Amino acid sequence: MTARVIVDPVTRIEGHLRIEAKMNGGVIEQAYSSGTSVRGLETIVLGRDPRDVWALVQRICGVCTLVHGIAGVRAVEDALNWEIPPNAELIRNLMIGTQYVHDHVMHFYHLHALDWVDVVSALQADPKATSELAQSISAHAKSSPGYFADVQKKLKGFVESGQLGIFANAYWGHPGYQLPPEANLMATAHYLEALAWQRDVAELHAIFGGKNPHPNLCVGGMPCAISLDSGKQAGTALDVVGLERVRNVLAQMHEFVHQVYVPDTMAIASYYKDWFRQGEGLGNFMTYGDFPAKGYGDRESYMIPGGVILNRDLSHIEPVDLDAEEEIQEFVARAWYAYRAGKDVGLHPYQGETKFAYTGPQPPYKELDVDNQYSWLKTPRWNGKPMEVGPLARVLMLYATGDARTTELVDWTLKQLDLPLEALYSTMGRTAARTLETALIVDQLQGWYDNLVANIKAGDVKTFNEALWDPTTWPKEARGVGRLEAPRGALGHWIVIEDGRVANYQAVVPTTWNAGPRDAQDQQGAYEAALAGHALAVPEQPLEILRTVHSFDPCIACAVHLTDPNGEEVLELKVQ
Known part of the structure; x- marks a missing residue:
C-alpha cells in the first residue's frame, strides 16, 4: 500500500510549511517539503541607499529581526571594508548571543516540547x-x-x-x-514559567537597540551612545543603570538555562532514547562562523568556526568561501522561480535572481506536483551538495575543532544517557545540541559583558566609526557578504553596490538550506532526508513528522519570497 500523509500547515513554527510524506505501508518512503507562503524583500531594497538596507531586511521575519538586521549591516561593512569599534562588536555579540538563548528556550518549550x-x-x-x-x-x-x-x-x-x-x-x-505524568506536569510548569521569563530577556535588546523586536542598528557600529555620567544623559545613552540591568538579565538567563532548560532536556531525552536513532538526514553539516573577538574580518578569532563536515567525518573540515562563485549557489529546478539562463543552472547570490514563475495548481490543492516545481523556497547547495545548518552543525564543528567546553558538555551528555557520539546525528540529537549550544552561549555572554565594562572603565566609549559615512568616498562598485550564525543556522546576506546604490541583494537563510526542495539531480533537502524511514504509529496523527521537522526549528517566513498571482510586485515603498 502506498499513499501520502499530508501535514499542512505544520504548526508551532514561523511561516507556512507543508510536508507530504509518501508512505510504503506505515513507513515514510519519500518526503517533500514545501514553503507555501511568499516574500520578496530582496527586490524591495534594489536601488536604495545601502545604509538603509538593514531596516528593511530586518522585516524578513518578525522573530529573526536582529539577525537579519545585523547580516544586512555586515554585508555593507564587508563591501566597503568598514571596520567597527570593539565596543560595537561586543554589543552585537551580546545581542546575538541573547537572541540564541531567548530563541532556543522559546523553541524548546513553546514550539517543540509538546x-x-x-x-x-x-x-x-x-x-x-x-x-x-x-x-x-x-x-x-x-x-x-x-x-x-x-x-x-x-x-x-x-x-x-x-x-x-x-x-x-x-x-x-x-x-x-512516553513521559510519566509527573514529568509531564514538571515540563508544563516550566513551559508557563518560560513565557514570563522571556519578557525580561527581551529587554536586553531594547537596552542596546532602543526597542524589541526590530532593534535599532547602524552601518559602522551601534547607535547606542555610552555615557559615563548617568545623571546627565539618562534615557538617551547606555549608562551605569542600563549596564546593571544588562547584568541582571544575563544572570536570569544563566539561571534558567542551567537550572531549568538543561535538566529538562536531559530528563525528557532519557525517556526518548529511541529518537537518538532516527531523523539524521544528510550527514553533511555547514557553519559560516560567528562571534568575532578581533573584528568581522578576522575569522580565526570567531568563537564558532566556519567550515563543512561531509559524511559525518569529524576528522576533516572543509573551508567555506562565501565569495567563491562556484561554491555557494542557489537552484530553482523544483521551486516556483525562473532564471534567465534556465531552471537547471545554479547562481551565486552575487548574481542571484528573484523572478517568480508559479506553475503549480492553485491552492488549495490535493497533492504537490513533486516531479516538477513544488515550493517557494529555492535550493541552496555548497559545491553541489546539500547541507544541514543549525545548532547540531555548530556543536559538531566546535567538537571537531577541539573546543574544550563543547567537548566536555557533549561527552558528559552522552555519558549520562549512555549513548555513543553517533547518537547526535538524529532528531533528539538535534534537540540536545540546541540545549548544549545554549549553555555554551549563556556562559560566554558574561565574558563579553565584562570586556565591554572594562573598555568603558578604561575610558573607551566609542561605538561608531564614521570614517566611511560619506558615499562620495565609496568605490564605484563594491560587493560584500554579511555572514552570521543565526539561531537556526548559517545566514548570509549578499549585496552588490553600484554608484552608491543597491544593484543586487540576496538573502540565503538557514531554513532555505534545511527546508529547500530537491535539486535537478534529485538530491533531497535536510527536512526531506531526515523524514525518510520514519514509521508512523497513527498516520492520522503524524506526531513523528512533527518531532523531526520541529527539531530543525523552521522559520519559513525567512525562507520564501513575495509575489501576487500574476508574478507582479505587490508593494512599492518610498522613502521621503
Missing part, C-alpha cells in the same frame, strides 16, 4: 512526586509540591472548560508519548 510532553496526562500527576522529581535533577527554586499543585489546578481549569487555548489541537493520548 511533541514530547502530554499536557493532559499531567492532570494525573502527583504534585509531591513531581516535586521530588524536579528536586532530583535541579536546584531550581520553584519545585515545591504546592507550586506544582497550583499549576495542575490551573491546567485542570483549562481542560474542564474545554478551552485549552495554547494547549489545544495536539495529539494528546498518542501512543508515542
Whole structure:
C-alpha cells in the first residue's frame, strides 16, 4: 500500500510549511517539503541607499529581526571594508548571543516540547512526586509540591472548560508519548514559567537597540551612545543603570538555562532514547562562523568556526568561501522561480535572481506536483551538495575543532544517557545540541559583558566609526557578504553596490538550506532526508513528522519570497 500523509500547515513554527510524506505501508518512503507562503524583500531594497538596507531586511521575519538586521549591516561593512569599534562588536555579540538563548528556550518549550510532553496526562500527576522529581535533577527554586499543585489546578481549569487555548489541537493520548505524568506536569510548569521569563530577556535588546523586536542598528557600529555620567544623559545613552540591568538579565538567563532548560532536556531525552536513532538526514553539516573577538574580518578569532563536515567525518573540515562563485549557489529546478539562463543552472547570490514563475495548481490543492516545481523556497547547495545548518552543525564543528567546553558538555551528555557520539546525528540529537549550544552561549555572554565594562572603565566609549559615512568616498562598485550564525543556522546576506546604490541583494537563510526542495539531480533537502524511514504509529496523527521537522526549528517566513498571482510586485515603498 502506498499513499501520502499530508501535514499542512505544520504548526508551532514561523511561516507556512507543508510536508507530504509518501508512505510504503506505515513507513515514510519519500518526503517533500514545501514553503507555501511568499516574500520578496530582496527586490524591495534594489536601488536604495545601502545604509538603509538593514531596516528593511530586518522585516524578513518578525522573530529573526536582529539577525537579519545585523547580516544586512555586515554585508555593507564587508563591501566597503568598514571596520567597527570593539565596543560595537561586543554589543552585537551580546545581542546575538541573547537572541540564541531567548530563541532556543522559546523553541524548546513553546514550539517543540509538546511533541514530547502530554499536557493532559499531567492532570494525573502527583504534585509531591513531581516535586521530588524536579528536586532530583535541579536546584531550581520553584519545585515545591504546592507550586506544582497550583499549576495542575490551573491546567485542570483549562481542560474542564474545554478551552485549552495554547494547549489545544495536539495529539494528546498518542501512543508515542512516553513521559510519566509527573514529568509531564514538571515540563508544563516550566513551559508557563518560560513565557514570563522571556519578557525580561527581551529587554536586553531594547537596552542596546532602543526597542524589541526590530532593534535599532547602524552601518559602522551601534547607535547606542555610552555615557559615563548617568545623571546627565539618562534615557538617551547606555549608562551605569542600563549596564546593571544588562547584568541582571544575563544572570536570569544563566539561571534558567542551567537550572531549568538543561535538566529538562536531559530528563525528557532519557525517556526518548529511541529518537537518538532516527531523523539524521544528510550527514553533511555547514557553519559560516560567528562571534568575532578581533573584528568581522578576522575569522580565526570567531568563537564558532566556519567550515563543512561531509559524511559525518569529524576528522576533516572543509573551508567555506562565501565569495567563491562556484561554491555557494542557489537552484530553482523544483521551486516556483525562473532564471534567465534556465531552471537547471545554479547562481551565486552575487548574481542571484528573484523572478517568480508559479506553475503549480492553485491552492488549495490535493497533492504537490513533486516531479516538477513544488515550493517557494529555492535550493541552496555548497559545491553541489546539500547541507544541514543549525545548532547540531555548530556543536559538531566546535567538537571537531577541539573546543574544550563543547567537548566536555557533549561527552558528559552522552555519558549520562549512555549513548555513543553517533547518537547526535538524529532528531533528539538535534534537540540536545540546541540545549548544549545554549549553555555554551549563556556562559560566554558574561565574558563579553565584562570586556565591554572594562573598555568603558578604561575610558573607551566609542561605538561608531564614521570614517566611511560619506558615499562620495565609496568605490564605484563594491560587493560584500554579511555572514552570521543565526539561531537556526548559517545566514548570509549578499549585496552588490553600484554608484552608491543597491544593484543586487540576496538573502540565503538557514531554513532555505534545511527546508529547500530537491535539486535537478534529485538530491533531497535536510527536512526531506531526515523524514525518510520514519514509521508512523497513527498516520492520522503524524506526531513523528512533527518531532523531526520541529527539531530543525523552521522559520519559513525567512525562507520564501513575495509575489501576487500574476508574478507582479505587490508593494512599492518610498522613502521621503
